[in-house]
Amino acid sequence: xxxxxxxxxxxxxxxxxxxxxxxxxxxxxxxxxxxxxxxxxxxxxxxxxxxxxxxxxxxxxxxxxxxxxxxxxxxx
Numbered sequence: 001x002x003x004x005x006x007x008x009x010x011x012x013x014x015x016x017x018x019x020x021x022x023x024x025x026x027x028x029x030x031x032x033x034x035x036x037x038x039x040x041x042x043x044x045x046x047x048x049x050x051x052x053x054x055x056x057x058x059x060x061x062x063x064x065x066x067x068x069x070x071x072x073x074x075x076x
Contacts, residue, residue, distance in 0.1 A: 001041060001063055005034030008067070041066040 009030045013023045044062050 001038045001067060002034060004067055005030070005037065009034070037066040037069060 009027070010023075013026075018026075041062050045059060048058060048062075
């Protein structure tokens, strides 16, 4: 998820026409959002696995949901 989050930030910055200085200025906020999303995703996955309610498709669904949530809140 970390790589996907940073890749998404780069693609969005490119599509929005951001210059390097503008992108680097926003990178710390993007990093916080991406890391927070990853921590939440991991916490939910561990909690579901420990409770015995994990399913094979759940890992991908939770990862996608966390990525979408952090991508929607990206500054810019």
